[in-house]
Amino acid sequence: MSDKIIFHIDVNSAFLSWHQAYYRQIGRDENLLEDYYAIGGNEKKRHGIVLAKSIPAKKMGVKTGQSLMEARQICPKLKVIPPRYDVYVKASKKLRELLMSYTPLVEVFSIDECFMDMSGTSIIQKSVEKGAFFLKEKVKKEFGYTVNIGISNCKLLAKQASEFEKPDKVHTLFPEEVPHKLWPLPVEELFMVGNKTKIKLQRIGIETIEQLASCETSLLETLMKSHGRLIQQYAKGIDDSIFVKKEGLPFKGIGNGSTIAFDVIDQETARHILLSLVETASARLREANLVCNVVSVGIKSSEFLNFGKQRKLSFFTDVTQTLYQEAIQLFSEIWDGKPIRHFSVRFSNLEWSYRKQIHWFNSQIDYKMEALDPVIDRIRDKYGTYSVMRGCYVHSGLEPLLGGYPDDDYPDMSSLL
Amino acid sequence: MKLLNHPIEMIAVFDIDGKITPAKFRYEDKVVRVEKIIKRQKEKLAGNERWVFTCMHQQNYLYELKYEIDTQKWFLFKK
DSSP, X not given: OTTOOEEEEEETTHHHHHHHHHHHHTTOOOOGGGSSEEEESOTTTTOOBEEEEOHHHHHTTOOTTOBHHHHHHHOTTOEEEOOOHHHHHHHHHHHHHHHHTTOSOEEEEETTXXXXXXXXXXXXXXXXXXXXXXXXXHXXXXXXXOEEEEEESSHHHHHHHHHSSOSSOEEEOOGGGIIIXXXXXXXXXXXXXXXXXXXXXXXXXXXXXXXXXXXOHHHHHHHHTHHHHHHHHHHTTOOOOOOOOOOSOSOSEEEEEEEEEEEEOSHHHHHHHHHHHHHHHHHHHHHTTEEEEEEEEEEEETTOOEEEEXXXXXXXXXXXXXXXXXXXXXXXXXXXXXXXXXXXXXXXXXXXXXXXXXXXXXXXXHHHHHHHHHHHHHHHHHHOTTSXXXXXXXXXXXXXXXXXXXXXXXXXXXXXX | OOEEEXXXXXXXXXXXXXXXXXXXXXXXXXXXXXXXXXXXXXXXXXXXXXXXXXXXETTTEEEEEEEXXXXXXXXXXXX
């Protein structure tokens, strides 16, 4: 393990950098990174949150995940640009391709982060740091944006290293450097320590990573169970995760959500809306040749409170009817009768449909439904989306197929090393 | 030169080695013949590949054409 060289590549302010590079290409000269800019949802529809922000906007207190209205209150000069996912996905893909030309072992961690196993590659033969600098400059020259590179011999430390100082920097964090580089930092800088964990740790007087590393393990275990043990290992710089080259499923989950034009107060309308969401989402599932076994339902009340629940099924399915039954079951468990403005459903824990396990307790109806769905999909594909629709939507004023705005996860996003 | 990034209709030559040479294009209802290509280079900003041609018109005007590989569109980028 210790003789490995791992790079962690992190695109600095990814969405904004990519947008900036894109703007440069199409000849717009706004400087997104040095003015008050944020990438956020569709402004015209007045919904959406801040997805990314420039450094000046960050200094004013704009945070990722804030609603655009909040952000504007904090920073009145903020200019919001709608996201261009196609640009970002392409940029991310091309970056990956470039990295793959230096080592075949590239692990995608998220849309803007990658791990590379550089052990034994030619560009680090003379000096590891020089190799990293070369790579960083190469990206800057070729793609027009900057990255941070963290170097270590395991993924965790490489990731921590790339977080040190931004932008456009190369940092090393080898195990022997952990005590003076990592330990003095506040505990929330550590990977897997979020807001909740931070509060728990502060309650027992842990403020820095060093304190966490030297804390009694049993104390952390009583407080946070296995997560406590994990973060202490991380604080010590121990990470024995292996390098996985992911191949496989194109999505982590398929979801669909919609804000309804009015507040929904009765069970029947709610069911119809859920059905219309399930219809589109399950059609996408089938189109991608996937089956799922976790169904989740989320609702947002008119007071902006969120409720959600998910359930793991004992089988994998892509059948609209089955998924709908499950969705309304979950819905009835979370709904307290208050007006609802937003519904969402999502299917996760996916598997390829050709690998599907045959279910013991399937009834005749289930098999018929399973055969029916692809037929309906094909009809809709050939004769238009509204060529066949369920009777319950006739004169109901409701959309028979809701959503369609892709709400899918990026394929390789994960918080696990 | 002024930035335009204006999509244009183009007639170009794609030779057997895959080299692209713009020949003539239509801009504001005028047909412009590409007289001389001074520089050709590939740019990959944000991973989007485009061929950039710096061309000369009537021996004193410089302008830039871009060909976007993914979308197969031509742009009059600068004139």
